Amino acid sequence: MNVIDTSRPPERAAAKVADFKPSLLLSENHHLCPGCGEPVAIRLILEVIQELNLTQNNVCILGHGCYGSFIMQMDVDSTLCLHGRGPAVATGMKRMRPDVAIWTLQGDGDMASEGLAEIMHTAARGENITCFMLNNGVFGDTGGQMTAASVVGQRTKNTIEGRDAAYHGNPIKVAEILANMDGTAYVARGSVHNAASINATRKLIRKAFLRPMHGHGLALMEILTMCPTGWFVPPGQGAEYMMESLGKVYGLGELKDVASETETVNP
Ligand SMILES: Cc1ncc(C[n+]2csc(CCOP(=O)(O)OP(=O)(O)O)c2C)c(N)n1
Ligand code: SF4
Ligand SMILES: [Mg+2]
Secondary structure, three states, rough: OOOOOOOOOOOOOOOHHHHOOOOOOOOOOOOOOOOOHHHHHHHHHHHHHHHOOOOOOEEEEOOOHHHHHOOOOOOEEEEEEOOOOHHHHHHHHHHOOOOOEEEEEEEEEHHHHHHHHHHHHHHHHHOEEEEEEEOEEEEEEOOOEEOOOOOOOOOOOEEEOOOOHHHOOOOOHHHHHOOOOOOEEEEEEOOOOOHHHHHHHHHHHHHHHHHHHOOOOOEEEEEEOOOOHHHHHOOHHHHHHHHOOOOHHHHOEEEEEEOOOOOOOOO
């Protein structure tokens, strides 16, 4: 067996042996904060699109949030829409081009607060689109204010003593609501707080693209993402903080799947 001697420094410097960047990602640099989970989630989505052979056959509709800057960094046909209106815009596109994988990139502020009506009506109609909600429990882009998804006790810019259920209300769990609606084909929640969760989330994203492509209905893929800036924690503590707060309320895994695992896409 080849044993690496770790008792002294390596004789040679580490060398890059392969390019791991998905082709749809134009640059590995981004303008988001250190420790932000959104670039990880977006990269995963792009990797799955490539894996499924959908690179020439997908359109992204972005809402408004920090993730919006990725419109300049993804080699994907995309458009921005009004805050929360992604599922409505995606509906129009999908009805015009049923052969194309249409996906929305939204945040919890965008989907659970500003666009709750849009996602619910789109789910009820069973539109064959994939909707992503990057959930960090805050309006990150505007400074970390409370959203409908902030958890009870969570400190945000405008709930500095923590979200109080009696005063601010309880969090709205979009995934749980949609899983109980006719019209949704697939509902799952992933996370990007460590390598194992990233790997598990990749598998969920795959199904979230496949189910609508096979005409089963809408897929909602929620991904918990770190926002150390909005949570007032150092970047290195974001992952732990997330699982101690959002992670306790938002359980990970599949909430609904109407189809079999074996489906593939042949665009
Ligand atoms: C109708 C409307 N209201 C408010 C805003 C301001 N706004 C822009 S981004 C944003 C926060 C978005 O939060 P979220 O979707 O959770 O994304 P995050 O920044 O947390 O990734 C808000 C409130 C807007 N652009 N349009
Ligand atoms: S404010 Fe939060 S969501 Fe926005 S880039 Fe910074 S860490 Fe990411
Ligand atoms: Mg947010």
